[in-house]
Amino acid sequence: MPDTMKCLAFVDAGTVQLIDREIPKAGPGEAVVRSTASLICTSDVHTVAGVLPVPYGRLLGHESVGVVHEVGEGVTRAKVGDRVAVNAVTPDGTCDNCQRGLSSQCGGPLGGYRFTVQKDGNLAEYFHVNDADYNLAPIPEGLADEVAVYACDMLSTGFAGAQNAHIPLGGTVAVFAQGAVGLSATIGAKLLGAGLIITVEGIPNRAALSKQFGADIVIDPADGNVAEQIVDITHGGVDSAVEALGSQATWEGCLYATKEGGTISNVGYHGEGGPTLTIPLDAFGLGMAGKRITTDLCPGGRDRMERIMRLLATGKVDPTPMTTHRVGIGDAEAAFEMMRTKSDNVVKPLITF
Amino acid sequence: MPDTMKCLAFVDAGTVQLIDREIPKAGPGEAVVRSTASLICTSDVHTVAGVLPVPYGRLLGHESVGVVHEVGEGVTRAKVGDRVAVNAVTPDGTCDNCQRGLSSQCGGPLGGYRFTVQKDGNLAEYFHVNDADYNLAPIPEGLADEVAVYACDMLSTGFAGAQNAHIPLGGTVAVFAQGAVGLSATIGAKLLGAGLIITVEGIPNRAALSKQFGADIVIDPADGNVAEQIVDITHGGVDSAVEALGSQATWEGCLYATKEGGTISNVGYHGEGGPTLTIPLDAFGLGMAGKRITTDLCPGGRDRMERIMRLLATGKVDPTPMTTHRVGIGDAEAAFEMMRTKSDNVVKPLITF
Amino acid sequence: MPDTMKCLAFVDAGTVQLIDREIPKAGPGEAVVRSTASLICTSDVHTVAGVLPVPYGRLLGHESVGVVHEVGEGVTRAKVGDRVAVNAVTPDGTCDNCQRGLSSQCGGPLGGYRFTVQKDGNLAEYFHVNDADYNLAPIPEGLADEVAVYACDMLSTGFAGAQNAHIPLGGTVAVFAQGAVGLSATIGAKLLGAGLIITVEGIPNRAALSKQFGADIVIDPADGNVAEQIVDITHGGVDSAVEALGSQATWEGCLYATKEGGTISNVGYHGEGGPTLTIPLDAFGLGMAGKRITTDLCPGGRDRMERIMRLLATGKVDPTPMTTHRVGIGDAEAAFEMMRTKSDNVVKPLITF
Amino acid sequence: MPDTMKCLAFVDAGTVQLIDREIPKAGPGEAVVRSTASLICTSDVHTVAGVLPVPYGRLLGHESVGVVHEVGEGVTRAKVGDRVAVNAVTPDGTCDNCQRGLSSQCGGPLGGYRFTVQKDGNLAEYFHVNDADYNLAPIPEGLADEVAVYACDMLSTGFAGAQNAHIPLGGTVAVFAQGAVGLSATIGAKLLGAGLIITVEGIPNRAALSKQFGADIVIDPADGNVAEQIVDITHGGVDSAVEALGSQATWEGCLYATKEGGTISNVGYHGEGGPTLTIPLDAFGLGMAGKRITTDLCPGGRDRMERIMRLLATGKVDPTPMTTHRVGIGDAEAAFEMMRTKSDNVVKPLITF
Known part of the structure; x- marks a missing residue:
């Protein structure tokens, strides 16, 4: 049994590095998981860019699945050797x-987001899980780890976006931006009974994925005022919109x-712009048009993970077309750089161990 | 312009007949529609069997779409010539x-169900629509009448079954009986994000349709205790069940x-059994297990019709495999008899005009 | 029977005048009501200030109850002589x-708000009601008109504020500003099971009314940062807040x-400030703190009026302490001026006929 | 510090006895509370009557508050000496x-109900609490223990009855039976915005308490068909009904x-009648009248307790008129007997220590 592990760390302002670190231990009620598949998230890019107050040396990553390596005292549900997925929020x-x-x-506020923000992340060969009985979700037999890993953040967050949009059965929805979260919201909108799904995306491979995942219409923001086009198409506006980028422009849209x-x-995530968001009062009916704004961070916990993985196991959702790249943990630095620069049409790079 | 029309009437105890009748007129706020496609419903069979207090001579039918033939004073939304669908409930x-x-x-109670029960039904070349602005739903361009007609009752009722089942995202659901309403509930369960769909049906072609519409597992009630099998498969029971038959056995199941x-x-519809339904208290946790029972009749109105037809128009739902037979209105008596006896593996016979 | 009536009109920029006008007529489905009690609303002040594009000559007012004077063809529910209340939104x-x-x-958007905005208002001896069957709500026997009149806007709007705040049973709520709508939201918060009600108001008689209507704590905005005080009192913030003023300061609060x-x-109503509202991102958790913003205009219709009046009739709600002044229609100009200047500690002036 | 404590035990079929027992110990994550006030519940009477499979020797009781006496390893929220309330459901x-x-x-099913059913109850000088951080709710300063103790079961259950009744704002509600749970549901119906509250009770002091807690009308079941009277009073039936007795008659009502x-x-609680409940299909609209049946057992946990106690601390709810008797723990046998026979107009006997 090794004592150390390879892992991706935020070592200095703007810098990530693959380092060796001691394998974590499981205290009472906790667990340690040996990773089998991870995804790199744009949130990690935000972290490394200095948007969140994270100390140097902290490990990155919050989208990993694997095999239970150690369980602490009092953990009753999971056993060493179980295949498990862990939500980004624990x-x-x-x-x-x-x-x-x-x-x-x-x-x-945002307090369930522990990986990287409050403790080491899990872009690592092994990772620690607090409140193991609450958070370790068994991966169903027959569901591959590299599929299950999408439940950790992308699908849980994207589906939350669709759930909180309160799409009426057969209603109309617009999803602004088709990165991995936006694409997941598109999958979610289809899954939850939207009648017409309009998405907004200018990058061709993302637009193509959007269609593949259920978008009826993809609008390229380069083609003029997006909101006006949506109002035209829907004769008055959509029932629901999902903001999946985090900018004043998409928010207003x-x-x-x-x-x-x-x-x-x-x-x-609106942490990269200025200190405020602006609501145009004409778009808001002077605060009286019955519009509702909902917000969320990835909802966590075992039960939600189990339900999302059931959708994957029965083939109702297949997020794997988002996996544009696959690399071993040894190449995680390069994968992170690709994610940072959004080069090579990357959507999600899958890390294997 | 003809004065009379062909239509299917409930003429005597247990007897239906294709008759000629004057074309109805549209009073203020009302409309008359010329039918293009109709479906025969098992509810009509119940009516003819004498379960509901319907006077002899009343026309049957409540699932028809067509073209607006006349609008009464004060009707503002629909115009003569518009293609429209009308919900079974007006x-x-x-x-x-x-x-x-x-x-x-x-x-x-059940008061929105006017066709046949309170006034003539619409298995007729022309039919009358009360509160036309509320009830006439334009059929989207490109959506065929014989597809749209499923929105009138089957999909609206089946989707209500799924909606009222409060299926959690990725949750488990069982649909008992896979007649046209049960099949529509299966479509609805898939549409609304169920993770595992178990259906209960013994007739082979219905079981096959059930799979086609989204069932992961179909249980034949001939193969032993259905509820026990469901509890086994789901390790404790489903999150939601839909009763789509109307019998003590399926209710208990x-x-x-x-x-x-x-x-x-x-x-x-529980009108064919005895005067009561029985709840086994062990299945009900002595009234304290947090179980919830919801009931509904087909929800009506234009807005719902428009939303369901949007799902059809964008290809997200295709109910047409339920159309097992097609006949002209001239053969409606035979189609009704087939529906009454459930012969020739009938699911839904489509009437054309 | 007179041909003309006294009524309060918006005659020119910033000017209101008591004028004579022909009594309106009821077309099909419509009704005319003879007023018995009206309230003047701050919305009328906004209108006269030129905030909404209302043509000169339009009658003011949208909070009136009375007796049915005439019903048009096809009206089936109300009869001449019935005492009725009509919501501000029809x-x-x-x-x-x-x-x-x-x-x-x-x-x-805001389209149900017809009085003054789309047609004459009802600060008038007689007023016209569209869609009478939908909008005329019988006043329960034993409920005085001058109590019932609060259901038209103040209670319907204030209760909507409380309903849309999704106050958990026993939860904490803050209501910002205690004008008549804010006071009504306070009544609503108590009515809907709030455990701790904090209100924000600096005017002494309004603060006193707030206590009388259920506030546990009233904060004077002159006493320092209101939000900080609320966070302190509640150890982290309220479950729900109601914005009942319409300013950037209360919104941010x-x-x-x-x-x-x-x-x-x-x-x-945010029509008096600039063209935008600003959301401080730290208060919004960068869009991820799970905060939800809801908005509404007074919900209308007969059913809601009947339910609110039931609360008045059974004595569960008594809004009449808000009636700070009473005048005859002849003195409506002065009452309006008092409302405009918020002089003499006015909350609501009641107009009698 | 004593080693043993006085407590009320279910010692044999139909028999309760005040016995001495060792004071329990707190394992990891657990706590022991020294009782200061308890209530006796009719559920204990059911238990002693043999309705639930509870072994002889098990302590009774599940409505107790007190002071933290010991906390186990890993408990972080509560400290020894804290005044706390613990829900009947843990x-x-x-x-x-x-x-x-x-x-x-x-x-x-019903699995949160641990006291007496799965482990010793808390009609005892000391009692054990599982999952202490989840279940120990601090009693607000200024709130007396003998008031707070009503949050443990009566108010939590009664309020659940009202919450699950989905009473529309200003709607009509009927509460069948006005024992302590029914009275609490009446308090809950008023608290949650009911417009008209009809209760059903024949015992005079309970009827009087019902009025005091918010009932507008109390119907004595001896005065003829209750449901018919309610349908008459409400011109068609109530929006919501609460079954707070557990009998076929009240269920049907x-x-x-x-x-x-x-x-x-x-x-x-329907454990005392036969093995089934019966639904008359005419009352159920043949399963299509849109009626909904909800069920619940007392919802537990610290957060709910804190919210209910907030309502008590701010004086919005005062359940103490239900305390018809007060005795020391030494007289608990007699108090239990009084509860069993419902003698001396007992509603709730309070046990002090």
Whole structure:
């Protein structure tokens, strides 16, 4: 049994490095998982860019699945050797917000997001899991790890975007931006009964994936005012819009594209722009048009993971076309750089171990 | 322009007959539609069997689409010549229940169900529509009448069954009986994000359709206790069950097959058995297991029709494999008899004009 | 029977005048009501200030109750002589939004708001009601007109503010501003099971009314940062906040005062500030703190009026302490001026006929 | 520090006895509480009557508050000496059902109900609490223990009855039976915005309490068909009914008294009648009248307790008129006997220590 592991660390401002680190230990109620598949997330790019106050040396990553390597005292559900997926958000299940079902806000705003932000991430050969009984989700037999890994963040976040959009059965929805979260929201919109799905994306391979995942119409933002086009197509605006980028432009687009009484669901991360978001009051009916804005961070916990993986296991959802690249952990630095620069038409690079 | 039309009437106890009748007129706020496609419903069979207090001479049918033939004074939305679909339930939009969104219960219990029950049905070359602005739904360009006609009752009812089942995203659902409503509930369960769909059906062609529409597993009730099999497969019961037959056996099956905290959604018509339904208290946790029972009749109105037809127009739902037979209105008597006896593996006979 | 009536008109920029006007007539499906009690609303002040594009000559007012004077052809529910209340919002019950339960957005954004905006208002001895069967709500026997009149806008809007705030049973809520709508939201918060109600108001008589209507704590905005005080009192923020003023300051206050996963419910009219509202991203968790923003205009229709009046008739709600002044219609100009200048501690002036 | 404690035990078929028992110990994540106030529940009477399979020697009771006496390893929220309330239902917070918010069904049907059923109850000087961080709710300063103790079961259950009844704002509700749970449901119906509250109770002091807690009308079942009276009073039936007894008669009454589209919420325990409940199909619209049946057992957990106690601390709810008797733990046998025979107009006997 090795003592050390390879892992991707945020070592200095703007710098990531593949390093060796001691394999973590499992305290009471905790577990350690040996990774089999990971995905790199744009959130890690934000972290390395200095947007979040993360100390140097912290490991990156929050989308990994694997095999239980060690369980701490009191863990009753998972056993060493079990194949498990762990959500990017690992709630404790006990705090006020968890008791109300707000797992992503465990302990405080965005508090369920522990990997990298509060402790080491899991772009690593081994990783530590708090509250193991709450968070270790068994991967169904027959479901490949490299498929299951999409449940950790992309599908859980994208589906939350679609769920919080309150799409009426057969209703109309617009998803702004078709990166991996936006594509997942498109899958979610189709999964939850949308009648017409319009997506907004200018990069050709993402637009193609969007169609493949269920978009009826893909609008290239280079082709003029997006919201106006959506209002035209839908004769008045969509029932629901999903903001999956995190910019003032897409935010405004959602507000203008959504009809009175509709819902704007935000899953875009707005940490890279200025200190405020602006709501044009004409798009907001002066605060009286019945529009609703919802927001979320990836909802976590075992039960949600199990339900998402059931959709994968029964073949109702197949996110793997998002896997544009595959590399071993030894090449994680290069994969991260590709993600940072969004080069080579990358959507999601899969890391294998 | 003819004065009379061919139509299928309930002429005497147990007897239907193709008759000639005057074409109806449109009063203020009303419309008359010339039919292009109709479906025969098992509800009509119930009616003819004498289950509902319907006077002899009443026309049968409530699943028809067509072209607007006449509009009464004050009708503003539809124009003569428009292709339209009309829900089996035609609410007035004004009563207390309509104001609360309970369109199927317009004016009282089951009160939105007007065709045949309160006035002539629409298995006829022409039919009358009350509250035309509320009820005439334009058929989208490119959507064939014989597809749109499924929105009138089958999909609206089956989808209500799935909606009222409160299936969690990726959750498990069982649909008991795979007649046309049950099959539509299966389509609805898939459409609304179920992770595992188990259906119960013994007739081979219906079982095959069930698979085609999204069932992961079809259980033949001849193969032993259905609820026990469902509990085994799901390790404790489904999140949601849909009763799509209307019998004590399927009702009980739903209660036993559903896990604590789950939902039993009834769209089966229980008018053919005895005067009561029985709830086994062990299946009901003595009234404390958090189980919920929901019921509904086909929800009506234009908006719902438009949303369901959007799903058809964008190809997300294709109910046409249910059309096992096609006949002209001249052969409607024979089609009705086939429906009554469920012969020749009939699911839905389509009537053309 | 007189031919003309006294009524309050918006005659020129910034000017209102008591004028004589012909009594309106009821067309098909419509009604005319003889007023018995009216309230003047701050919305009328906004209108006269030129915020909304209303033509000169238009009558003001949208909060009136009275006796049915005339019913048009086809009206079936109300009869001449019935005592009725009419919501400020008079939906047609038929449009897409009405069919979905969004009565305030009838026909388009804010489209249910017809009085003054789309046709004459009802600060008049007689007033016209569209879609009478949908909108005329009988006043229960024993309920005084001057109590019932609060259901027309103040309680319907304030209760919507509380409903849309999604206050958990026993949860914490802050209501920003205690004008008549804010006070009504306070009544609504108490009515809907809030555990702790904090209100924000600096005017002493309004603060006193707030306590009387259920506020546990009233914060004077002159006493320092309101949101910080609320976060302190609640150890982290309220579950729900209601914006009942319509300013950037109160809007921001709501965002900062609400904890992660909470709801900000806007019923304030934001037409008097600049063209945008600003969301501070730290108060919004960068779009990921699970905060939800809801908005609404007064929901209308008979059913809602009947339910609100039931609360008045059974004594569960008594809004009459808001009636700070009473005048005859002859003194409506002075009452309007008082409302415009918010002089003499006015909350709501009641107009009698 | 004593080693033993006084406690009320179920010692043999039909027999309870005040016995001495060792004070329990707190394992990891657990706590022991020294009781200060307890209530006796009719559920204990059911248990002693042999309805549930509880072994002889098991301690009774599940409604107790007190002071933390010992905390096990890993407990972080509560400290020795804290005043705390513990819900009758003590979920683990981790199981599938808890992760979905179904705390009462922790681990399986009715599985959150641990006291007496799965381990010793808490009619005892000291009692053990599993999953202490999830279940120990601090009692707010200024809230007396003998008030807080009503949050443990009566208010949590009664409020669940009202919440699951989905009472529309200003809607009509009927609560069948006004024992302590029914009275609490009446408090809950008022708390959640019911417009008209009709209760059903024949015992005079309970009828009087019902009025005091918010009932507008109390119907004595001795005065003829209750459901018919309710349908008459409400011109068609209530929006919502709460079954708070657990008998075929009240169950049927709820079904008949509720209008189409309404909700029947069951919190009555149906373990004392036969093996089935019967639904009259005419009251159920043949399964198509849009009626909904919901069921629940007391929802548990710290967050709910804190919210209910907030309502008590701010004076919005005062359940103490239900305390008809007070005795020391030494007289618990007599108090239990009084509860068993429902003698001396008992509603709830409070046990002090």
